[in-house]
Amino acid sequence: MIAEALKGVRVIDLSRILAGPWCTQNLADLGAEVIKIERPGSGDDTRGWGPPFLESLDASESVSAYFVCCNRNKKSVCLDFKNPIHKKHLLDLVRSADIVVENYKVGTLKTYGLDYESLKPINPGLIYLSITGYGQDGPKSDRPGYDYIFQGLGGLMSYTGHPDGEAGGGPLRTGVAVVDITTGMYATSALLAALFQRKTTGKGAFLDIALLDVAVAMNANQASNYLVSGTAPQRTGNAHPNLAPYEVFKAADGYFILAVGNDTQFERLCILLETPWLSSDPRFKNNAQRLENLSALRSLLGQAFVHAPRDFWGKALQERGISWGTVNTLDDVFSDEQVMHRAMLSRTHHPYYGDIPLVRNPMLSSFQERHQQPCPPPRLGEHTEDILNQFSNPGRDPEFTENTRPVKG
Numbered sequence: 203m204i205a206e207a208l209k210g211v212r213v214i215d216l217s218r219i220l221a222g223p224w225c226t227q228n229l230a231d232l233g234a235e236v237i238k239i240e241r242p243g244s245g246d247d248t249r250g251w252g253p254p255f256l257e258s259l260d261a262s263e264s265v266s267a268y269f270v271c272c273n274r275n276k277k278s279v280c281l282d283f284k285n286p287i288h289k290k291h292l293l294d295l296v297r298s299a300d301i302v303v304e305n306y307k308v309g310t311l312k313t314y315g316l317d318y319e320s321l322k323p324i325n326p327g328l329i330y331l332s333i334t335g336y337g338q339d340g341p342k343s344d345r346p347g348y349d350y351i352f353q354g355l356g357g358l359m360s361y362t363g364h365p366d367g368e369a370g371g372g373p374l375r376t377g378v379a380v381v382d383i384t385t386g387m388y389a390t391s392a393l394l395a396a397l398f399q400r401k402t403t404g405k406g407a408f409l410d411i412a413l414l415d416v417a418v419a420m421n422a423n424q425a426s427n428y429l430v431s432g433t434a435p436q437r438t439g440n441a442h443p444n445l446a447p448y449e450v451f452k453a454a455d456g457y458f459i460l461a462v463g464n465d466t467q468f469e470r471l472c473i474l475l476e477t478p479w480l481s482s483d484p485r486f487k488n489n490a491q492r493l494e495n496l497s498a499l500r501s502l503l504g505q506a507f508v509h510a511p512r513d514f515w516g517k518a519l520q521e522r523g524i525s526w527g528t529v530n531t532l533d534d535v536f537s538d539e540q541v542m543h544r545a546m547l548s549r550t551h552h553p554y555y556g557d558i559p560l561v562r563n564p565m566l567s568s569f570q571e572r573h574q575q576p577c578p579p580p581r582l583g584e585h586t587e588d589i590l591n592q593f594s595n596p597g598r599d600p601e602f603t604e605n606t607r608p609v610k611g
Contacts, residue, residue: 205571208234211397214295215239215276216304216311218246220349220379221413222333223272224386226303229393230275231563231576237295237589238273238580242280245582246273258554265555265579272386273579274550274560279590280583283314292316294593297324301393305333308343318408328406329396331389337412347413349379356381356417361424361435361443373437385416446492447471447503450529453512460503461525465489470522475506545572552578 211234215226223238223246230236240246252266279295281288296302302321304311311317318330332338335347353359353375363374389411396407418425424435427443435443440459442448447462462468465481465488472481480486480502485495492499507515512528519526530538536547548562558578566572 203568203571204232205566205574206233208232208397211235211301212299213237213301213303214292214299216302216306216316217333218305219248220272220382221385221389222303222305223248224383225331225333225389225393226276227272227274228386228390228563228565229301231566234301236276237585238276238278239281239283239292239295240278240582242282242583245278245280248272249582256555256558259556260554263554263581265581270558270560270579275577276580277585277589278580278583279586281586283316289314289316291590291593293321293324295589296321296328298593299325299328300397301329301331303331303333303389303393307346308334308338322406326406327400327404329393329400329409330406331393331409331411333385333389333411333413335413337415338410342414349382349413350375352381352413352417355414357421357424358417361437363437364439365437368439371437381413381417381420384420385411385413388416388419441496441500444493445489446496447499449500451504451507453507453510453515455511457529458512458515459527459529460519461527463525467522467524468492471519471524474518474522475503477502477506548573548576550575550578552581554581 208229211229213226213229213234213236215222215236215238217223217226226236226238238246244250246269248269249265251268252264254267255264256267256270257264281292283289283292296316302318304316312320318328318332321328321330334343335352336342336345347355353362354373358380359373359375362376364371366372389409392409392411396409400406421428423444428434440450445461445463447460447468450457450459460471462471468486468489469478469481472478480499484491486492486499516526516528528534535541541547544562546562546564548560550558550560552558555578560576562572566574
């Protein structure tokens, strides 16, 4: 079990939207105490990013499904660090922290004395993670940016989508914010490494994670294809750039994905389709030739697959050791027997919102971890008084009690 691996680690989360909160949710799922600092009255922007919204039991409050996806197991504290009293409370929290995570524009927190160099003297062991669009330095470092921008700038959209000239041709974004999510995962790994390093050196660290860097790195084999060949990858729709046949085909009753990984599997496929001659056809004898003649191969396979339903092809492909899968909607996903067995859909309960459905963190994979109930995403300012009472007496501060208590999510 790793659900308590970070027990005793305190994280001050100054991040908003998705990349930072995805990272800090990982830390919270691993047992860290994550204190999410939010603006009094409004909080994280994504609280209002909807519909859909999760309604409270008395219908007096709501919070977006977007916010719910990346803020479980956290505590919400409302502080406005432009206010000297609130800033003092924040500094008290930082003194006790192991990690600070923030995603403000470069230089913003320095203005308020909340950058790494300002905080290091009061907490020399502090690990400070800054997530920005372009990094801390360079000609574009002062620019803001969202995931969508970096899907374009990093190259992903240049080879995602159907080719020009085909129906629906042109660059496409992915259906989820993959640069933000991948940035959150890289950031999580970097923080875990920094914690491990601190155990041997006793020193904190400053970590500079940029969405643009991540967008470039996550090109993976497509970047390597370009660097080796000198030719930029083109949009190929659902086809794989390095393997064939490896794409979506239409059966009699819907779409499925066929993933042929080698020449032996292709031979088995041809026998299944009662076209054994295809595997000896000079155009298709090996993977490189199949890629070169993909259009002709796609047409021949498509004509065969359309005559039987997906279940027929799935069973036959499975028996022959050829990978395949249906193209599922999310209702299909959460009713899938393997997804249910792995308990990827979890639930938690909040006294104001009732039962809340969540997606389990796949890092928590033991049987016990799969079935444990996480803490629900917090109401705005839900934990302000409890947390700050550990360091001061906020009840004597009228401005504190009026401006930082829980309000509508």
